[in-house]
Amino acid sequence: MSIEVRNITKTFGGFTALKDVSVNIPTGELIALLGPSGCGKTSLLRIIAGLETPDGGSIHFNGADTTRHEVRERKVGFVFQHYALFKHMTVFDNIAFGLQVRPRKTRPTREEIAAKVHELIRLVQLEGMAQRYPSQLSGGQRQRVALARALAVEPQVLLLDEPFGALDARVRQELRRWLRRLHDELHITSVFVTHDQEEALEVADRVVIMNAGQVEQAGTPEEVYDHPATPFVYNFLGNVNLFHGRVNQGQAKLGEMELSTPELAAVPDRPAVGYVRPHDLELERNYSNSSSVEASIRHIHAVGPVVRIELERGDTFEILEAELTKDVYQKLAPQVGEKVFVRPRKYRVFVDDYQI
Numbered sequence: 001m002s003i004e005v006r007n008i009t010k011t012f013g014g015f016t017a018l019k020d021v022s023v024n025i026p027t028g029e030l031i032a033l034l035g036p037s038g039c040g041k042t043s044l045l046r047i048i049a050g051l052e053t054p055d056g057g058s059i060h061f062n063g064a065d066t067t068r069h070e071v072r073e074r075k076v077g078f079v080f081q082h083y084a085l086f087k088h089m090t091v092f093d094n095i096a097f098g099l100q101v102r103p104r105k106t107r108p109t110r111e112e113i114a115a116k117v118h119e120l121i122r123l124v125q126l127e128g129m130a131q132r133y134p135s136q137l138s139g140g141q142r143q144r145v146a147l148a149r150a151l152a153v154e155p156q157v158l159l160l161d162e163p164f165g166a167l168d169a170r171v172r173q174e175l176r177r178w179l180r181r182l183h184d185e186l187h188i189t190s191v192f193v194t195h196d197q198e199e200a201l202e203v204a205d206r207v208v209i210m211n212a213g214q215v216e217q218a219g220t221p222e223e224v225y226d227h228p229a230t231p232f233v234y235n236f237l238g239n240v241n242l243f244h245g246r247v248n249q250g251q252a253k254l255g256e257m258e259l260s261t262p263e264l265a266a267v268p269d270r271p272a273v274g275y276v277r278p279h280d281l282e283l284e285r286n287y288s289n290s291s292s293v294e295a296s297i298r299h300i301h302a303v304g305p306v307v308r309i310e311l312e313r314g315d316t317f318e319i320l321e322a323e324l325t326k327d328v329y330q331k332l333a334p335q336v337g338e339k340v341f342v343r344p345r346k347y348r349v350f351v352d353d354y355q356i
């Protein structure tokens, strides 16, 4: 089932929670809606589900307009952050619930339900726990029961709202790998809400990054991480060093650092900011050219495979962060207090409405 979100707008009182949001989700894709708290992710998910009505725009399932369809007609499965399992029911009964409450005409037989529930218990790797109650399970196990319950009714679309949000970091990591494998097995079109960048980049086929009710960028994890379309996406998807300055005569003059690209030649004089990821900053002992700037080393964190180096720029006294591989670090052998030259290997300059 493909999902198309077309120009959705939603306001609550005077507040606009979603502004002209459009997203295409092809059949079988696992997509993450990623953004900071309050950016509208949950509102969009609820509109896709039919739990909320938009003020403008439409939702299409397999090309058909479902904007006015009831939740039940949309055949969606939900998993929320707080497991919301029935406490007085066993794992088996929780998973069977959606099938058991069907009208007699469409309800599977008792044997069929049992077979289905056992198949789902195997799928979510909870063999031997069918007769336990939710209170006898760990948080991660409960979330897997919630997922099995959502899958029992064979939804065409699976909607997950921060499904691992309440769990500790290690369990989260395990569950997201597990969810990815499960999705590879089932291929149900899935929309996954999270504010955790790592989670989105690791699990999703495509990531939709939202900010203040709008889509900033949509693309594969590689696309959004390696080619952020906006300053917001750059900042949101990992650490970044900012170099403030101006474009002047086709060159970005960012303190004592000068960067030029063919595209900058066409840009009129205006304020500009260079964005450089820590692993794209090179450290050199000698001055090579005007694209580098002098900085002194303040701290070296050499634990683990990546060495993080904190530097203070000589021109603006701003703090920079560079990341070197252990090999490069050992070859260069920099010392705290030493002055070096810092040069961006890869960068992006944003100029007001322009991006270069």
Ligand SMILES: Nc1ncnc2c1ncn2[C@@H]1O[C@H](COP(=O)(O)OP(=O)(O)OP(=O)(O)O)[C@@H](O)[C@H]1O
Pocket (backbone or CB within 6 Å): 012, 013, 015, 017, 035, 036, 037, 038, 039, 040, 041, 042, 043, 044, 195
């Ligand atoms: N029923 C409502 N009434 C009034 N305002 C609402 C309602 N639901 C959401 N909002 C507001 O709309 C904005 C978007 O909320 P939404 O829950 O979609 O954000 P979110 O990105 O999912 O955030 P979080 O990660 O914190 O859940 C927020 O500012 C929120 O306060």
